[in-house]
Amino acid sequence: MKKWIALLLCVLSLSFLIGCAAEHETDGGEKSSAEEGIRIGMSFDSFVIERWQKDRDVFVAEAKARGAEVNVQNANGNLEEQISQIQYLIEKKVDVIVIVAGDCNGLSEVVTQAKDAGIKVIAYDRLINNADVDLYISFDNERVGTLMGEALAGCYLPHKKVLMLTGPLEDNNVVMIEDGFRGVMQKNGIDIVDIMYADGWKAELASDYIDQHIESLEDVDAIMCGNDLIATSVIRTLAENRLAGKIKIVGQDADLEACQRIVEGTQVMTVYKPVEKLARNAARYACLMAEGKPFLTEAEQEECLEISDGSNHVPYVVLEPVPVDADNMKEVIINSGFHFEEEVYLNVR
Numbered sequence: 001m002k003k004w005i006a007l008l009l010c011v012l013s014l015s016f017l018i019g020c021a022a023e024h025e026t027d028g029g030e031k032s033s034a035e036e037g038i039r040i041g042m043s044f045d046s047f048v049i050e051r052w053q054k055d056r057d058v059f060v061a062e063a064k065a066r067g068a069e070v071n072v073q074n075a076n077g078n079l080e081e082q083i084s085q086i087q088y089l090i091e092k093k094v095d096v097i098v099i100v101a102g103d104c105n106g107l108s109e110v111v112t113q114a115k116d117a118g119i120k121v122i123a124y125d126r127l128i129n130n131a132d133v134d135l136y137i138s139f140d141n142e143r144v145g146t147l148m149g150e151a152l153a154g155c156y157l158p159h160k161k162v163l164m165l166t167g168p169l170e171d172n173n174v175v176m177i178e179d180g181f182r183g184v185m186q187k188n189g190i191d192i193v194d195i196m197y198a199d200g201w202k203a204e205l206a207s208d209y210i211d212q213h214i215e216s217l218e219d220v221d222a223i224m225c226g227n228d229l230i231a232t233s234v235i236r237t238l239a240e241n242r243l244a245g246k247i248k249i250v251g252q253d254a255d256l257e258a259c260q261r262i263v264e265g266t267q268v269m270t271v272y273k274p275v276e277k278l279a280r281n282a283a284r285y286a287c288l289m290a291e292g293k294p295f296l297t298e299a300e301q302e303e304c305l306e307i308s309d310g311s312n313h314v315p316y317v318v319l320e321p322v323p324v325d326a327d328n329m330k331e332v333i334i335n336s337g338f339h340f341e342e343e344v345y346l347n348v349r
Helices: 002-023 051-065 079-091 108-116 141-153 172-187 203-212 228-240 256-264 275-290 298-303 329-334
Strands: 038-044 068-074 096-100 120-124 135-139 161-166 191-197 222-225 248-252 269-272 305-308 313-319 322-324
Touching: 038 051, 038 079, 038 275, 051 068, 051 096, 051 275, 068 079, 068 275, 079 096, 079 108, 096 275, 108 120, 120 275, 135 141, 135 275, 141 172, 141 222, 141 248, 141 269, 141 322, 161 172, 161 228, 172 191, 191 203, 203 228, 222 228, 228 248, 228 256, 256 269, 256 329, 275 313, 322 329
Parallel strands: 038 068, 038 096, 096 120, 120 135, 135 313, 161 191, 161 222, 222 248, 248 269
Antiparallel strands: 269 322, 305 313
């Protein structure tokens, strides 16, 4: 009898072990219980621009709160590296890939690879051309340029001459912002004397331009800077040449230094883009996509636009940018918690 009991216990133990092994088996294509959660890949061109780190942190926090695991990749401004990192995310069989494109024309093929693998793709803030992404979410970038132009047009510009120092044409947003800005300049009879596209959004290229053209700036009334990082570099170089405050400056992104300059009087305005709203919405959409659920509410579906990526019309969730100057700094920036009041007004108290 003891032998039969021992044999029975052995069989039961063996059956239990086989069952456990089957439950955790993944070679056959089935996910283990630990892998059943949502997996999102997030590919950043770089973190050169200050705001991207805030986008990342808000997105990851929101996605994790919804039960998702986020794999963040940073290509450090290298197109081939970003392609390689996206291919890595494809190999990891993530459910959704969210991409901040460095080159809006250079990622079309790898996005197609992702979609062929059954992975949803969200173009975050920058459109990816000829890729038929599942969603593009960004701000109204033409409106960004319009707001910058209107801010300068409202200033006293005796020579009616401005300079544009902006980002690379590989960034699709740059083209849209330029369109908005040019429209305001033409409407107000203001001449754009020159334009420089900074490769990779490298702010030092803008300061180099100022150094090389300092003598021709005598009759330039204002400089449209593609973002606040470029504005920072430009203003520092102007200060070295005793021109800070004499030439009107506008930018975008509401970086802390830019907000400080606005209340100090050395920058006219910046365009605030509520990135927390952008990142939270994108994380919510990504999680719902991964679950195979409708990702837009009925109200969002009614407001959702379509935009051409050159070959396809893709869904476009557009958020509104906000102009920020000294008059509404507290209302927009401080009250929203984007920056602390003591930081913004650090040098004016």
